[in-house]
Amino acid sequence: MPLDLEEQEQLDQFKAFWQKYRNLITGVLTALLLTYAAYSAYQWWSNSQALAASQLYETMISAINKGDKDQAFLAANDMQKDFSRTPYAAMASLVAAKLASDAGDGAQEMTYLRWTAQHASNHGYQALAKLRLISQLTDQGSAADLAEADVMLKEKPVKGFEALWLERRGDWYLAQKNTQEARSSYEAAWQQLNQTKEFPEEARRLLKVKLDAVGGVAQ
Incomplete structure (x- = not known):
């Protein structure tokens, strides 16, 4: 069925519009699709990371309950290395710091606290690590220790x-x-x-x- 004059004019206008803006429209649609794909991939990655980190954290807690400190420290170290962006890494490091403290290993305790203070994705865990680290540095009391504590206290x-x-x-x-x-x-x-x-x-x-x-x- 042949188009009437009004329909033909509208079609011609659309063709002209498409000819002028097709590259822009295609580019925008492509960018939107890529953004959505990247977001979906990140969500999948984030969820899989959280699941794996939670399982490793459970392994750490199980090791603590069994009295296996070496296995617990190993799990905490693996968490820092492989799942540093998850809250479980900070949780594990704080627990490991307490284990080290209970064992009388102040140097190891401070190593875990420093890692948490620098890398924790959760501000609450980061604050707890800094507060404990400040206490340790203040107790040690050397000029260098007090200077390091002062830097954190000024934050x-x-x-x-x-x-x-x-x-x-x-x-x-x-x-x-x-x-x-x-x-x-x-x-x-x-x-x-x-x-x-x-x-x-x-x-x-x-x-x-x-x-x-x-x-x-x-x-």
């Missing part, structure tokens, strides 16, 4: 960890016998804790002991 704390950051700053001052600044930091930490009611009561008791020791008043 903006993760939301929800402000009080603990201030408490560690107080510890840092106290290690240098600067009681006045330590008290100021502890008092600021106490005020933060009062604004964050979900903090464990044990954290409040420990901070109160520190605050009382430097002559502060915790109400």
Whole structure:
């Protein structure tokens, strides 16, 4: 059936439009398809990584329950190497740091804490590692250790960890016998804790002991 004049004009306009913009349209569609394919591939990869990491983490916990620390450390190391982008790697490294601490190996403990502080994809795990590392460095007390702790304490704390950051700053001052600044930091930490009611009561008791020791008043 022959086209009428209006239909023929519309067809001619479409042909002209397609001739002018076909390369652009094809390019945009190709880019969208490639983006979707890349996103789908990443989702598959991310899910498979998480599954494999969770299985390795279970292996680590099983080794701990059996008292096999060497196997637990090996699992943690494999997690760092193969699944560093997953939260399981940070979890495993924090657990491994505690194992090393319990075994009296402070150097190994700090190695795991440093890895977590630098590579954890989860900000909460990263903050926990830094807080524990700061405590270890402050306890050791050398000029280099205190300088390293100072660098981390100057970072903006993760939301929800402000009080603990201030408490560690107080510890840092106290290690240098600067009681006045330590008290100021502890008092600021106490005020933060009062604004964050979900903090464990044990954290409040420990901070109160520190605050009382430097002559502060915790109400």
